[in-house]
Amino acid sequence: MKHLLYIGNKLSKHGVTPTTIEILGPLLEQEGFMVSYSASQKNQARRLIAMLWNVVRYCKVDVVLIDTYSTTNFWYAFATSQLCRLFRLKYIPILHGGNLASRLKNNPRVCQMIFKHSFQNIAPSLFLKDQFKGEGYENVIHIPNAIELRSYPFLKREIATPNLLWVRSFAEIYNPMMAVEVFEVIKKKYPEATLCMVGPEKDGSLLSTKQKAKELKLEVLFTGKLSKPEWISLSKNYDIFINTTHFDNTPVSVMEAMSLGLAVVSTNVGGIPFLLEDNRDALLVSDNDVDKMVSQIQKLMDSPDIFQELTKNARLKAEYFDWQIVKDEWMAILK
Structure with a gap:
């Protein structure tokens, strides 16, 4: 059984609309994957610490999935992806952020550190796939958001x-x-x-x-x-x-x-x-x-x-x- 670590904002218990981590994760479990999740802390600093700790804790997992957004939460993806690189973990950013295209232009070096070294980048949006391709990222594939x-x-x-x-x-x-x-x-x-x-x-x-x-x-x-x-x-x-x-x-x-x-x-x-x-x-x-x-x-x-x-x-x-x-x-x- 393959073991996945899924990093994202698992915050529905705090009254927030469930994000992809709470939709895709259980679907992958149905297909026989073992999925560990991080993080559910409401405080942003504590959530980041939990994410980093879980990368260390699960440093033997097969793949790390990282929900990647474009505003403050972008830095969660940066920090956790770099820790994955340190442990030589395969990681896959899942590109959600509405303003990620601007990140590619405004923070090119940081983006390269994340997306150039990933095992694969997944774009649920064809729009974002086109934006990434236009900036020279070839390791981007389109997999749409899923519903049952x-x-x-x-x-x-x-x-x-x-x-x-x-x-x-x-x-x-x-x-x-x-x-x-x-x-x-x-x-x-x-x-x-x-x-x-x-x-x-x-x-x-x-x-x-x-x-x-x-x-x-x-x-x-x-x-x-x-x-x-x-x-x-x-x-x-x-x-x-x-x-x-x-x-x-x-x-x-x-x-x-x-x-x-x-x-x-x-x-x-x-x-x-x-x-x-x-x-x-x-x-x-x-x-x-x-x-x-x-x-x-x-x-x-x-x-x-x-x-x-x-x-x-x-x-x-x-x-x-x-x-x-x-x-x-x-x-x-x-x-």
Whole structure:
């Protein structure tokens, strides 16, 4: 049995949305790997110390997986990868950070120390794969984020109603305020419209979004963090999924919405055009373009044929993200 050490932010017990470490890790365990995890400390300094200690503790593992982000957590990847090099451990950065492309340009030497010496670099986003290739990194392959499709029952909807669903952590980069601004316009046109926003607080954006809704006298349902089964059940009450982010790669919440039969209207930023095709499996708008998102929502409501075609195509695309398909690519790397 191969033993893996998975390094990342395992923080769901602190009320944070589960990240890849808590999704991919258990899937690999199902395939017969022994997986040790690090780290779950809420304090960043303690989390880094735990990560480094576990590299030392498990210095005989077969492979180290490192969730790699672009902001403060980038330095976790740097520190742990260099310790892996010291122990001659095979390590695989999994590239998540929305701003990693800027890291490649702004911190080229540090990035080379991480990514040039890795056993392999995994890019869940084709966008990031292209960015890394453009900077001369050849040891990058694309393996998409995986979902267990059987957990996402497709609900065939005949028509679109003005019931909007938003699922993400409340952080400025995901622009939750735009969802409220879109809802304000939709509500004036369709008084029966609803908006539900699902996700935990991250940087103070939840409070400011709630305040915005209050100022506009809008009734928005804020659920806080929900478990996967809870929000999947909730999704049956909604028809249109809005993704308002300023920057993104391959958001799992969008993949999940596609699987469930929701029509996706998203900002066309970062890796989104590598995931979604405008007018085929989603409708795309420019960053922070409230008016265009409103018109795209109206388009879905006015055109049942377009709505049904988009949701059908989205589900077909989502099937390519099923773990039963994606796992073969992981097995080829890890075995």
